[in-house]
Amino acid sequence: MRLDRRLGRTRSILAGAAVFLFACPSLAQEASATGALERFQPSVAGDALFGVPSPGVGGHLIPRAKAVVDFGLSPLSIQEGDTRYAIVSQQTFLHVNASLALWDRLLVSLDMPFALAQGGDSPTVLGAQFASPQSAEVGDLRIGARVRLFGEDRGAFQVGLGGYLYTPTGPAGYAAEGAVRGEPHVILGGRVDRFLYSVSVGTTLRASARPHTFDARAGAAVVFGKDFFQVGPELSLSTPFSREVLLDTEDTRISVASPVSAELLVGAKLRPLPFLVVGAAAGPGLTQGYGTPVFSAVGSIGYEPQAAPADKDTDGDDIPDKRDACPETPGPANDDPHKNGCPVDTDGDRIADKQDACPNEPGPKNEDPTKNGCPPDTDGDTLVDTKDACPSEPGAKSADPKKNGCPPDTDEDGILDAVDACPKDPGAPNEDPKKHGCPPDRDADTIPDKTDACPDVPGKPDPEPQHNGCPRVEVTSKEIVIRRQIRFRFGLSSQYQTVDPMSDDLLHEVRDAILQHPEIELIEVQGHADAVGADEYNQILSQSRADSVRAWLIKRGIPPEKLVAKGYGATVPVDSNESKEGRQQNRRANFVIIKKKEP
Structure with a gap:
């Protein structure tokens, strides 16, 4: 080289x-x-x-x-x-x-x-x-x-x-x-x-x-x-x-x-x-x-699955599957591609397949060529009368012989799906088409009465059954009641806390309730703690919680003069401090109405 x-x-x-x-x-x-x-x-x-x-x-x-x-x-x-x-x-x-x-x-x-x-x-x-x-x-x-x-x-x-x-x-x-x-x-x-x-x-x-x-x-x-x-x-x-x-x-x-x-x-x-x-x-x-x-x-x-061979002939009648109208049943060649390779009389009803409108189902002769050789189907739902539980009403197939061929009623409330506003939930008749066949819902909050813990007061869905359908915030004559606890997270130290963002939705409802009641002039935001720890620590902790809630509300449009924050430490329990659940209930914030305009 x-x-x-x-x-x-x-x-x-x-x-x-x-x-x-x-x-x-x-x-x-x-x-x-x-x-x-x-x-x-x-x-x-x-x-x-x-x-x-x-x-x-x-x-x-x-x-x-x-x-x-x-x-x-x-x-x-x-x-x-x-x-x-x-x-x-x-x-x-x-x-x-x-x-x-x-x-x-x-x-x-x-x-x-x-x-x-x-x-x-x-x-x-x-x-x-x-x-x-x-x-x-x-x-x-x-x-x-x-x-x-x-x-x-x-x-x-x-x-x-x-x-x-x-x-x-x-x-x-x-x-x-x-x-x-x-x-x-x-x-x-x-x-x-x-x-x-x-x-x-x-x-x-x-x-x-x-x-x-x-x-x-x-x-x-x-x-x-x-x-x-x-x-x-x-x-x-x-x-x-x-x-x-x-x-x-x-x-x-x-x-x-x-x-x-x-x-x-x-x-x-x-x-x-x-x-x-x-x-x-x-x-x-x-x-x-x-x-x-x-x-x-x-x-x-x-x-790496293989494709079926182009010349595959499953039934062995010398007609490739791609041109065989009955690829799994041997039959002679036919100029009609829909019948090519099919038996002369597939269903054995003595009507040639060329004239049989239902070549795979035996049936009697009929002057109507679209029904010749087909089993009777009075309602025209493609289910023969002998298997149709509702032969005079068109319906759908069903594995249950008692429902086969009948109009569907999914929730079995006696109201057909075609007119049932809630076809999957059993309900009662109603003159309002939008409520016909739906479960009762007196407060119209989309939560049926049977699962609504507050059936007469509109509320929101809640995973806890005792709160499902209930409002989370309610204004009484003396207090703005919340049915959920406000959660906090630690700030600069374990004694100073801020509102956890997961409680923002609840506090937005509190804010809206205050704005919707202009007659309320002064609210005491109360902070409470459980009995774990020293009294001085609990007092600081509860005051920190009250302050953080007040600050949250002021930041979102509540006038400062309407709110006063006060911590009560562990002095006002609502449950026993001897159990974990009781202590959880005692760690809370309340909204007490101090002053409001006279009507």
Whole structure:
């Protein structure tokens, strides 16, 4: 192989499986020969081979997905004399791959690679240092599309046109390119009995400084046991359109050792379940092209259901299912596509299927061709009278024979769903169509009386039955009563507290009640504590609670002169301090009306 010479003192260095280096040893420098290194690209989920795409698509609206792990040994190295140094000693990738088949003609796909492990020696050769990757990285997302142009799916000869677009989702390095690249390709392939094959020819066009390449992949396999097991070889080739020079300075020149990258894999796949495929493959690198490993191994597992064969004939009547109107019942060919492959008289009612309006249900003759051969159905609800519990009223099917064919009454309150304003809740008749069939609700708060704890006073839903349907705030002659406790959270210390935001809704109702009663001139906001702790502490704590509630109300529009805050410590309990529940009730705030205008 011819070697370049520079400066009169260059020394030749072979980069096994990767590059030649020419450098002046007196000048130290850092070398960078980066670019997506991984040569193996997994085929789309659902394809037969590991790295060779198939021309077919396989069904409509069939999703498939798989995970692929591939390992490459020494994909990039450099040699000085008799010593070889590994710039990249190994790479292990995980590919998450998914596809969707559409109209048995178009396939879209995604493949996301992750470099799980990378390593190398970071060697220095003739003063040039090569930094090796040492950690996991994200690769470039691959977006794919493929169209089957010719041939039947799983046929002997098919032609497909596809392409991949690689987006720079990872940082530039040995796991990602750092720039967009695309790979259009033409695929030829097919299947003859147990033998399947596929050949892909295309090119990779790069936006990076690396040269465009010509790519070819080919593979074949022998299949056993109705796609249960397959085994076969695969070969991939790639060569740049121009010589790939990775570093070219006054002192150093690095170029690819071999203009061709070639790898061989021999693999097997197993389908233990109709939707599950597992596989493994391994093989050597055949050249010393950029990124070609000395040895590679691949493992995969995927959800890859098969599409029904285009020529499937379930009933064995020599009429494919796609043209057989009765695919599970053998019958003769018929020019009528709705009856093609159906028995002459499916229901045995002695009326030929061509004249039988109900060929699958025996019935008498009828002068009306739309009813000829059909069982009687007086109300026209598609349920024959013999099975219709309400033969004179159209209704719906029901598993209960006593309701089959009857108009629906879901809540069984005797009011049909068609006129029942509450069809799922049993109720009573009502002259108001909006309330007809609904449970009684005297206070019209949308909470039925049977679950409303305050059926005569409008309220809101509450998970606690004793408060459900009751107003949370009520103004009496002496007090603004709240049926929920105001909750507090600690402020700067355990003795100073602020209102917890979870009580904002309750306090908004208190504020609205004060604004709606302008006759109230003065309210004492009382703070209370339980008996736990010293009296002085409880007094400070209760005063802090009263102050924080007063401040909350003033901030939201209540005049300060209408509110006075006073803490009572533990001196006014409403329950026993001997129980946890009692102490909880004693920790409270009250709103006592001190003064109001006389009417």
